[in-house]
Amino acid sequence: MPRSPDEKALTDRLSKLYPLGQSKIMLEIERRVCGCDYGGTSWATRHEAEEIAKLLALVPGRRLLDIGAGTGWPALYWARMTGCDAVLADVPLAALHIATERAAADGPTGDCWAVAAEGAALPFKNGSFDSVSHSDVLCCLDAKLATLKECRRVVRPGGRMVFTVIFPPPNLASADHERAVRFGPPFVATAAEYPAMLQEAGWSTTHRRDLTAEYAKSVQHLLHEEAAHAEQLSELYGPAEFSETLTRRRMTAQVIGKGFLRRELFAATTAPFPMS
Numbered sequence: 427m428p429r430s431p432d433e434k435a436l437t438d439r440l441s442k443l444y445p446l447g448q449s450k451i452m453l454e455i456e457r458r459v460c461g462c463d464y465g466g467t468s469w470a471t472r473h474e475a476e477e478i479a480k481l482l483a484l485v486p487g488r489r490l491l492d493i494g495a496g497t498g499w500p501a502l503y504w505a506r507m508t509g510c511d512a513v514l515a516d517v518p519l520a521a522l523h524i525a526t527e528r529a530a531a532d533g534p535t536g537d538c539w540a541v542a543a544e545g546a547a548l549p550f551k552n553g554s555f556d557s558v559s560h561s562d563v564l565c566c567l568d569a570k571l572a573t574l575k576e577c578r579r580v581v582r583p584g585g586r587m588v589f590t591v592i593f594p595p596p597n598l599a600s601a602d603h604e605r606a607v608r609f610g611p612p613f614v615a616t617a618a619e620y621p622a623m624l625q626e627a628g629w630s631t632t633h634r635r636d637l638t639a640e641y642a643k644s645v646q647h648l649l650h651e652e653a654a655h656a657e658q659l660s661e662l663y664g665p666a667e668f669s670e671t672l673t674r675r676r677m678t679a680q681v682i683g684k685g686f687l688r689r690e691l692f693a694a695t696t697a698p699f700p701m702s
């Protein structure tokens with residue numbers, strides 16, 4: 427499926443932001459807010475990554491596919507921490523280059539590969555992986571159901587998938603939904619709820635956890651750090667872009683506080699495909 431202009435614009439934007447995320451000040455802020463320093467763009471904290479590693483049953487020799495892997499958070503951390511093998515898939519090449527450099531610098535880990543690929547068109551044979559993960563990725567792409575179906579196709583029978591995602595809760599008034607869409611991640615709106623999409627894609631949900639309180643706390647913490655380092659960040663991003671980012675993030679914090687955006691973790695295992 428051809429990428430829409432909005433999807434291309436997001437990739438262009440991320441291609442510029444990922445290298446800036448490697449600056450000393452950005453890595454320091456990330457350490458304080460999320461407990462990691464990969465130049466990540468999701469809200470996954472180190473604590474959360476450790477919980478997910480257990481849910482994915484990551485051990486040496488287990489093959490993980492991380493979709494929307496960015497610069498390697500959290501997949502490279504898992505490869506280092508658990509010894510699992512990891513394939514990192516994403517669209518911006520700038521992010522994957524940073525990830526491969528980090529993998530080389532990290533020292534002994536499981537095997538790691540980076541692949542330029544779309545979540546909805548994965549270049550792998552059926553059943554290639556034991557585990558699949560994605561951190562706040564489905565809210566950054568349009569083809570949510572198609573991506574969940576591809577994840578199902580490339581995981582082996584009995585394999586696992588764990589992901590986090592941000593979305594507007596169902597039954598919001600339309601003005602509130604509009605605010606969630608305006609101030610949430612770029613593709614936060616969904617045509618169907620995630621449990622229904624998981625079922626349609628051939629997954630059985632095994633675990634679901636609301637992470638909204640942690641998400642709200644991280645956004646507030648990041649706002650605090652950005653305000654405290656405004657001068658350095660203005661220089662890094664340019665004053666206009668930094669000011670716009672800060673204003674938008676304050677609106678995002680408000681929208682989360684009002685309950686118009688939720689962040690959840692879903693864990694699933696393969697279900698037999700329904701007979702057609």
Ligand SMILES: C[S@@+](CC[C@H](N)C(=O)[O-])C[C@H]1O[C@@H](n2cnc3c(N)ncnc32)[C@H](O)[C@@H]1O
Nearest residue numbers: 466467468494495496499544545561562563567
């Ligand atoms: C919120 S970021 C998460 C990145 C990284 N995993 C992290 O935690 O920092 C979402 C990622 O999804 C990627 N993405 C967007 N559309 C995609 C698509 N169609 N297929 C695969 N990845 C996509 C973006 O390029 C971005 O790197």
